[in-house]
Amino acid sequence: MSSDPIVICEKVSRRFGGLVANDSIDMTVRRGEILGLIGPNGAGKSTLFNLIAGSFPPSSGKIMFDGQDITGLPAAKLCALGIARTYQVPRSFDSMSVIENVTVGAFVRYPRMLQAREKAMAVLDYVGLASKADAAGSELTPPQKRRLEVARALATEPKLLLLDEVLTGLTPAEARAGVELIRKIRETGVTIVMVEHVMEVVMPLVDRAVVLHLGKVLAEGAPTAVVRDEKVIAAYLGDRHRAA
Amino acid sequence: MSDIAVTAPITSFVASRRRQLVIALIVFAAIALIPRAVSDVYTMNVLILTLLFAALSQSWNILGGYCGQVSLGHALYFGIGAYATSILFVKFGIVAWGGMLFGGILSALVALALGYPCFRLKGHYFSIATIVIAEIGLLLVHNWDYGGAALGIQWPFNPDSWWTLQFARNKVPYFYFVLGLFAVTWLVTYAIVESRWGYWWRAVKDDPDAAESLGVTVFNSKMGAAAISAFFTAIGGGFYAAFVSYIDPESVMHFRFSLLMALPAVLGGVGSLWGPAVGALILIPMAELTRSYLGGTGSGLDLVIYGLLVMVVSLTQPEGIMGIFKRSAKKADAKAEA
Ligand SMILES: Nc1ncnc2c1ncn2[C@@H]1O[C@H](COP(=O)(O)OP(=O)(O)OP(=O)(O)O)[C@@H](O)[C@H]1O
Numbered sequence: 001m002s003s004d005p006i007v008i009c010e011k012v013s014r015r016f017g018g019l020v021a022n023d024s025i026d027m028t029v030r031r032g033e034i035l036g037l038i039g040p041n042g043a044g045k046s047t048l049f050n051l052i053a054g055s056f057p058p059s060s061g062k063i064m065f066d067g068q069d070i071t072g073l074p075a076a077k078l079c080a081l082g083i084a085r086t087y088q089v090p091r092s093f094d095s096m097s098v099i100e101n102v103t104v105g106a107f108v109r110y111p112r113m114l115q116a117r118e119k120a121m122a123v124l125d126y127v128g129l130a131s132k133a134d135a136a137g138s139e140l141t142p143p144q145k146r147r148l149e150v151a152r153a154l155a156t157e158p159k160l161l162l163l164d165e166v167l168t169g170l171t172p173a174e175a176r177a178g179v180e181l182i183r184k185i186r187e188t189g190v191t192i193v194m195v196e197h198v199m200e201v202v203m204p205l206v207d208r209a210v211v212l213h214l215g216k217v218l219a220e221g222a223p224t225a226v227v228r229d230e231k232v233i234a235a236y237l238g239d240r241h242r243a244a
Numbered sequence: 245m246s247d248i249a250v251t252a253p254i255t256s257f258v259a260s261r262r263r264q265l266v267i268a269l270i271v272f273a274a275i276a277l278i279p280r281a282v283s284d285v286y287t288m289n290v291l292i293l294t295l296l297f298a299a300l301s302q303s304w305n306i307l308g309g310y311c312g313q314v315s316l317g318h319a320l321y322f323g324i325g326a327y328a329t330s331i332l333f334v335k336f337g338i339v340a341w342g343g344m345l346f347g348g349i350l351s352a353l354v355a356l357a358l359g360y361p362c363f364r365l366k367g368h369y370f371s372i373a374t375i376v377i378a379e380i381g382l383l384l385v386h387n388w389d390y391g392g393a394a395l396g397i398q399w400p401f402n403p404d405s406w407w408t409l410q411f412a413r414n415k416v417p418y419f420y421f422v423l424g425l426f427a428v429t430w431l432v433t434y435a436i437v438e439s440r441w442g443y444w445w446r447a448v449k450d451d452p453d454a455a456e457s458l459g460v461t462v463f464n465s466k467m468g469a470a471a472i473s474a475f476f477t478a479i480g481g482g483f484y485a486a487f488v489s490y491i492d493p494e495s496v497m498h499f500r501f502s503l504l505m506a507l508p509a510v511l512g513g514v515g516s517l518w519g520p521a522v523g524a525l526i527l528i529p530m531a532e533l534t535r536s537y538l539g540g541t542g543s544g545l546d547l548v549i550y551g552l553l554v555m556v557v558s559l560t561q562p563e564g565i566m567g568i569f570k571r572s573a574k575k576a577d578a579k580a581e582a
Pocket residue numbers: 016019020021039040041042043044045046047048088
């Protein structure tokens with residue numbers, strides 16, 4: 001892993017009315033790493049994902065991706081540049097079949113139908129959903145929907161993959177399979193930022209962790225160091241039992 | 245990762261696409277034989293209107309069904325086509341073929357200009373805006389002296405000819421024209437829905453934010469759907485003007501037309517290839533029958549009746565009539581596999 005940064009957030013803030021969801025966040029994601037973004041409910045994790053992926057612009061601050069200022073660029077443009085994301089609450093296209101869902105993503109790189117479909121099929125095979133290719137998006141179980149979200153994102157051939165709680169709510173066996181998949185994806189050279197509540201699951205997986213609390217960066221560093229940080233423990237007390 | 249797992253679904257996809265196309269061509273050919281069996285003028289009239297509204301609803305379905313932007317103002321595009329074709333023919337001697345093409349392009353441009361503000365509106369607000377805009381259009385035409393204002397435009401009578409698209413006695417050529425128009429709208433839909441644009445539209449309909457995150461420019465997708473939809477709607481309007489050879493504001497831009505374009509697709513199944521045609525096959529003859537029994541459009545009772553019908557269908561069968569076929573085909577597949 002190099003220390004060459006792929007994402008740099010400089011003093012990134014986002015306000016919703018009077019609420020400051022992200023408060024002057026400085027954060028760097030290194031190329032090729034798996035970065036864990038953790039923090040209690042309402043810490044601002046999903047908001048930061050939305051800002052990086054372009055769902056809405058930051059109220060202030062600057063976001064660099066791959067050496068380019070991407071502040072305020074629309075999501076579709078960012079997808080073309082190589083940022084893909086999943087949603088905390090899976091958002092499949094329910095009137096479309098599983099393979100059609102994934103093909104939507106593949107069209108970014110493969111404008112022609114057959115190539116896009118072939119790409120989609122390969123990705124479904126990769127994430128272990130090939131047998132569900134023709135099922136309707138709405139027929140999937142929640143864990144399968146998570147996989148579909150990942151497949152759709154991968155079909156866009158991202159450089160950076162933002163995973164918002166993809167392991168939450170899975171059985172231990174499913175979570176282990178998910179962890180394997182994430183490792184496999186990283187090995188292909190994709191940089192991953194993952195939001196997760198359950199520290200036990202993410203800590204062994206991530207190279208580094210950033211802890212958000214009340215919209216601010218509370219701590220950052222090696223996972224082992226972060227979980228022993230006093231401030232982090234204090235912030236998590238009370239929330240931890242609920243999350244685990 | 246096995247290659248078979250990846251390529252087999254592709255070949256079956258291509259095969260099923262080809263099957264759909266062959267079935268469609270057979271259906272078109274079968275419809276083309278109908279005039280050999282039907283000579284009654286009234287029936288022929290109803291058949292022509294049925295095919296016309298199948299084509300119109302197919303065009304509406306591109307924007308309203310696939311892209312999910314429910315327009316209840318397509319009478320505007322229908323009217324633009326009808327007026328463009330009538331004015332070009334009556335005042336400039338340009339035959340309907342040119343008029344329809346011009347009307348189609350003009351209509352697509354108007355759709356883009358209106359889409360620019362309207363596609364920022366969500367859901368019901370969009371639909372309400374389309375109704376309001378179409379009603380404003382109707383009002384403007386009512387007061388448009390050059391366009392004949394409330395009196396409308398009468399086409400001059402000419403000998404029957406494909407060149408002028410005028411047939412006074414034998415209406416069968418109109419039947420073939422609308423069959424062609426329906427076939428073209430079907431084929432265009434067929435080609436686009438299994439392309440990048442078609443997938444974008446469906447993704448935009450289901451979840452615009454998720455679509456945007458997958459590289460879909462939601463706004464452009466809607467604009468594209470609107471332009472194509474308006475283009476074919478105006479061609480239908482131009483044809484209608486030639487067919488009835490007299491138009492006035494109410495007879496081509498009444499709200500009734502907006503409903504008659506949306507309802508067949510809703511009844512038959514929005515976002516499906518045959519939904520609009522199946523819906524038109526039920527609704528249009530019914531509309532014509534109630535019209536001849538109840539006399540004219542004045543009462544609006546006919547609108548109430550098929551509004552109710554559509555409500556019943558969408559409550560009990562949200563995917564329309566084609567949804568029933570789809571589900572039973574799936575059951576048969578499951579049985580065949582077991
Ligand atoms: N679109 C929005 N409009 C208004 N407020 C919002 C919006 N999105 C987030 N918020 C608020 O911003 C704060 C941070 O929310 P965010 O979803 O980023 O937290 P999170 O860290 O992802 O929490 P969780 O772990 O519960 O997912 C919350 O108080 C939330 O209510």
